[in-house]
Amino acid sequence: ETGVTQSPTHLIKTRGQQVTLRCSSQSGHNTVSWYQQALGQGPQFIFQYYREEENGRGNFPPRFSGLQFPNYSSELNVNALELDDSALYLCASSTDRGNYGYTFGSGTRLTVV
């Protein structure tokens, strides 16, 4: 059974650029959530996809957008990058919309300069 994989592992972007982060969910999982973790803080919920539909969103601006594909993999897109977007971006997958806990990928560390 493969776990959750994210790519790339590290990324450096310039303020104002756009970035796409990718996530392959664990086999059999149909729910994917994205989280942003700034240094010294707990992860913050960005949004969740369940069977290709967004079914929940946290307090993030519209420049954070996402997709889930038929194989339940997912993308997180961030437009007009700001310095404060520098963080660890975590993807987590689950069955049944997370009632039994989520499995996290190892994350993408994004640095905006």
Next chain:
Amino acid sequence: RKEVEQDPGPFNVPEGATVAFNCTYSNSASQSFFWYRQDCRKEPKLLMSVYSSGNEDGRFTAQLNRASQYISLLIRDSKLSDSATYLCVVLSGGYNKLIFGAGTRLAVHP
């Protein structure tokens, strides 16, 4: 007020010590509760779910008090390998988002 609050620590304890972490949550409609462990610069990993009746997994015991909206984690006989940040997590909302506390850092020393 944060939805999930934890003592940030750090807790510095010797090997073999017993240490307890506490957590409170604000949404009384929260459905499920977890403790996650996060090593430095790594992803969070599920340590254990927390049930109303209390549950134990080896040296780890978790308790939930729904009336007080309080969650705890007890670690007995601490090992060096227990050094990590422990995140209190609540599953909440109609679409089951995970809400994390800021984490409690534990350092176990020889």
